[in-house]
Amino acid sequence: MAATVVQDEKPCCVLPGPELLAIPGFDYQRASITSAALSDVPSDVIIKSRIRYGSRLSACKGLLLEYSKSTTIHGIRYIFEVHRPIYEKLYWLVLTCTSVYFAVSLIWATYLKWQDSPVIMGFDETLVPVHKIPFPTITICPEIKMERDVFDYANISQRIWDDFKRNSEFSSVDDEDLERLAATMHICDSDVAARFAPLLAKLRPGTPSQGVSETLVELSISKNVTGPFCRWNQRFYFCDKIFDFVATDEGICYQFNGLRPKDIYRDEKFISFVDPDVVDFQNYFDKTLPRLNEISGNWSLDSGYVNQGLNSYPQRTVVSSVRNGFFAFLQGQEHNYDYDCRSFKQGYKVFLNSPESVPLTSNNYILVPHGHEVMVSVLPNYVVSTDNLHEISAEKRQCYFDDERSLRFFRSYSQSNCQTECLANFTISKCGCAKFWMPKPLDVPVCGVSDIACYTAAQDELNALLQNQTIQQSLNPNLKVMCHCMPACTSLEYNFEISRAVYRVEKTIKAFREVYELTDVIGSRLTVYFKEHQFTAIKRTILFGVSTLISNCGGIFGLFMGISSLSFIELVYFFSMRICGSCSQRRKHKQIFPQDQEEQDKVNLQP
Template identity: 40%
Template sequence: MSMPDSDIESCNLGIDLSSKRRIKHPLGAPLFWQGLHSTYQDYCQHTSLHGVQYLGERHRPMKERIFWLIVFVVSIYSCGSLINNAYTKWNATPVIVSFAEKSTPVWNIPFPAITICSETKRVVKKQGSNTYAQLYSKFKEDMRHTRIFKPQNVSAYEMEEFRTLLHVCNTQIMDQDMPLIPGDELNYYNVLERMLPPFERYFFYCRWLSRFNECDKYFRQTLTEEGICYTFNGLRPTEIYREDTYQHYTSSDENVTASSWSLESGYAASSDVETYPARVLSAGARSGIFMALQSFKQEVDYACRGPVQGFKVILHAPDDVPSVSNQFVRIPMGREVLIAVKPNMITTSAGIADYHPQRRQCFLSHERSLRFFKVYTESNCQLECLANFTLTKCGCVKFSMPRTLDMPVCGEDKIYCYDRAERELLVREFQRVRSLSVAGETQRGAETACNCMPACTSLVYNTEISQANFDLDEMLAAENDTDFMREYPGSQMSRLSIYFKQSQFITSKRSEIYGITDFLANCGGIFGLFMGFSILSLVEILYHFTLRFIANLKQVTKVDN
C-alpha cells in the first residue's frame, strides 16, 4: 500500500517511493543520504534564518537558489568580519578610562607629599676650609698631570666631603676614565648629614592648617639622588621599603602612628580628621601649607649646582619615592610661589580584575611584587629597575638607589657608569618596544624588560604655578627692622604656598569597555541584523540534524522495507 502524496509532502522526505529504481550512494549508504536530504528540506522550510527557506524549496529554479546562496554566503562573511573586529577590539583594549559619575571631595585623598631640596649642599663650617670649587680645581689639576689626587692642606673631613659631593654635584662633567680616589669606603648618608645646612635656618617658618609651628614638626629627612632632602606627609621608610632593604630613620619616625590609608582602599572608615598621612577638608590657601625658605649668599657654591640656586620642590603621592632630578618645581630666591594642586586620580571597577594585566595594561597591588618596595607604583618600579640595571652594568648602585645591605655602593670611579646607565636603560626599553611593534607583539600586550606598567589605581598631583616678587630688603627697610639682617647676614628668602585648587574633583575610572555579556549581545545583534539569527536558531539546527534526522532516518527505513 502506497502513501498519499500529501503525506509524503508533509513529511518532507522528497523521495519518489513509487519509483522502482534506487540511486545507490557510492559508499553503499542510500538510506542515510535520503534521511539527510529529507532533514535538510524539512529544516529549510521551518527555519527562522532569513533566505534559507528558498534554498530548500523543491520546485525553486536553480538561478534563484544560486542567488540566495550567494546572498547567504555574503551575509555570513559580513557577520564574521564584524564579529572579528569586535573581538579584536575586546581582546586588545578591553579596558577604557572614563570619568566617574560623581565628583570626589578632597578629604577622600591625602594632601600631597612634598619633598624640598636645597641647592646648597655643603656649608663651610670652619674658617679657612676649602670650598668645593677649590677642591675640584685641585682635583682636575692633579688628574691632568699625575692621575692621582693628592691635594695639599686638605683635611680628612674635607676629602670625605669632596668625594661625597662628586656624587651630588654636576656629574655630567665626569670622565669615563676617572680613577677611584684613595680612601676608606664612605657612608655617604652620614657625610651628607654632616654637611647639611642647618634646617631651622633654611626652613624659616611654616604654617599648616592655619597653625604656625616650627617646620621640623612636619618634615623628615629623605635620601634622594641629589642628597638629603626634606619630605612632608610622606609614608615612613618602614611602610615603603621591605625589611631587607637599606633604610635610614629619623627620630620623628618613631612618634608617627601607622598609616590608615592605602591607594586602593583609601582611608579607613574610623579615620579622624587629623590622620596620617594628613588630609585637608577644603580648598584654598588657608587649608594648605605655607612656608618661608631661606638661603644665604655667602653659602652658595656655584661650582656644585651651577648658576641656578634656590630650592627644588616635587609633589608626589605619599607612597611614592621622590625622584627629584626628573620632575620638580623650581623655587628661586626673592620670589613668592603659589602652587595650586589639581589631583588626578584613577580608580578601578571590579570587573577588570578578571583580565590579564597585559590586556588591561595596568597592575593591581597584589599582581606585581617588587624586590625592594612593599607598595607597587610605576615610579617605584622604574627606580627598582634602574637599580637592578645599574648593578648589572656597573657592579654597584648609587648611594641613593634602593638596595639590600650586601649590595656594593659605587665609588667615585663609577660615577660616569651609573650616570649613563639611566639613558642606556631607556634606550634598551625603547628598542625592545620598537622590535615588538615591528613583530606585531605589542598588540597582544608583550612585556618590556622592566615591565613597569601603571598601577590600576593611581594618584597624581598636577599643579598650577604663579609667582610674584618678594623683596626682603625693602620690606625690612620699610619696617625699620635692622635686627633681622644682623642675625641673618646675607639672607635671601622666598615664600611658598601649596593648596588644593578646588574642594571637589572628578576622578577617572578604569572599567570594561564591554564584558562577556556585552560581547555576546554585540555578536547577537550583528547576527540578528544580517541573518535573523538567535539562540533558538541554533537550537533549531541542533534539533533538525540530531533528533529530527534520526526520526526521518527511521521513517525512511520503514518505507524502504
C-alpha cells in the same frame, strides 16, 4: 462462475513500506525531487520518505530539507523548499549570502575592537572631595648641597686640583676632607664628577662608600636653617618638626607629608639612610589652638582613608584655599652658594608625588629661585578602576592592580616605584653596587667613587634600551619591554599651575617695623594648595566585556539573519539527536522489511 480474486494478506500492525507512498505507474527511484509528478505530493511526505527509506545520501538530503523547513534562520527555508521555483531559490540564496557577509564583517569588527580596546577611560559620575585623598608629598631639594662652614667644597676641590698638577698625591688634604669630597662626587654635576672621581679612586682607593648618605646629611644645611617656619592647615610650625631628610638622586632633600620608609619599603634596611626624627603634627606654634585628634586607622590608595580624622597619616585637608594649604619660608645664605659642584643654577627644586611612591627626580619639577614667591595650585589626577577589570589581561587594559604585580623592594605597586626598582636592579647587575639613594638587597654595597662612571653609564644604557624596546614594540606587539612598568590601575598624581613673583625679604621685614639682621640671606616663599574643593576623578572601566561582546554579536545576528541562541541549539539538535533518531528508525525498517531493503539497495546501485 464468478472469478474469485485472492489478495495477498499483509501482516497487521506493520510499518508502511515504500509501496504505500508510491505513485501508480511512476518510477519513484529514478524520479527527481523537482519532478512534475511529485508536485502534488506534500513535502512532508517526500522528506520523511527520503529520511526513512532512501539511501544514505538521500537521507542526509532529507534531513537537510527537514531542517530548512523548521529552522528560525530567515531565508534558509526558501532556498531548500521542495516545490520552490529555481529563480526564487537563487533570489533568496543571493540575499542570504549578502546578509551573512555583512553579519560576519560587523561581528569581526566587534571582535577586533574587543581584542584591541576593551577598556575605556572616562570621567567619574560624581565629584570627589579633596579630603578623600592625601595632600601631595612635597620634596624640596636645595641646589645648595653643603654648609660651607662645615665643608668648603670650592676650597678643597681647588687644593686637590693644585696637588694633582704638582703630583703631590693630595698631601695638603686630610682623610676626612677626602672622604667628604668623595661623597659629594655622587651629587655634583656629571662633568665635575668625571674630572675629580678618577683622581680620588686612583690615589685613594680605600675611601669608604657605606656612609655616603650619612656624610651628605652631615654636610647639608639643617632643616631649620633652610626652612625657619612653615604653615600647614592654618597652624604654624618650625619646619624641622614636619620635615624629613630623604636621599634622592638630587642629594639630601627635605620632605613634607611622606610615608615613613617602613611603610613604603618591605624592609626599611633596603635603603642606606632613614631619618631618625619623627614628625609630630601636634607640635605647632599657637598653643591656644585645640589639639588635633590622635592618628588612628590606616590609608592605602585602593581603600582610601579608614577610621582617620583630620590628623591623618598621611595628612589631608578639608577645603581648598591658600590658608589650608602648605606654606614654607625658605632662605638661602649667599656665602653657601655653590658654583663649583652644581654649576650656575641656584634655588630649590620641588617635586610633588603621591605618598606611597618615591619622587622621581627625572620627572617635571617646580623651580623656586632665590628671592621669589612661588604659588602652586594643585589639581589631582585620580584614576580609579572597577573590579571587573580583573577579567581582562593587564596588557589589554594597560595597567596593573596592586595584587597583580609584586615589587621586590616596595610594598605597593606604582609606576614610579617600578621604574626606581628597575633602575636599581639594572645598576646592581652592571656594577655590583647601588647608588646611595637606591633601594638594594642587604648584601649589596653602596657604590663608591670609583663606580660613578659605571652607574652613570648604566642609567644611560637603560634609558636607551627602554627607548629602543618601546619603539620595537610598536612594530611588534609581541615584544616584551624590560621591567614593563605600566601605570597602576588605581593611581594618584598631581597636576599643578604655577604663579611666580619677586619677593624681597628685607623690604618685607622693614614693612613690619622689624630690624633685618641677616644681610646675606635671600628669602623665598613656597605655597602649595588645592585649586578646587572637589575634582573629577577618571574611571577606568570595561568598554567591551564578554557579556557585551555576546550581546553585540547577538544583535547583529538577529538584525541580519534572525538568529537567536535557540537557533544554534536547534542546529545542534537537528544534526545530532535527530540524526540518531533517524538512524534508529532506518535500522528498525531494515529488520522488518529486509527484502525491500535489498531491492532498494540494488536500485540505488544502478547507473
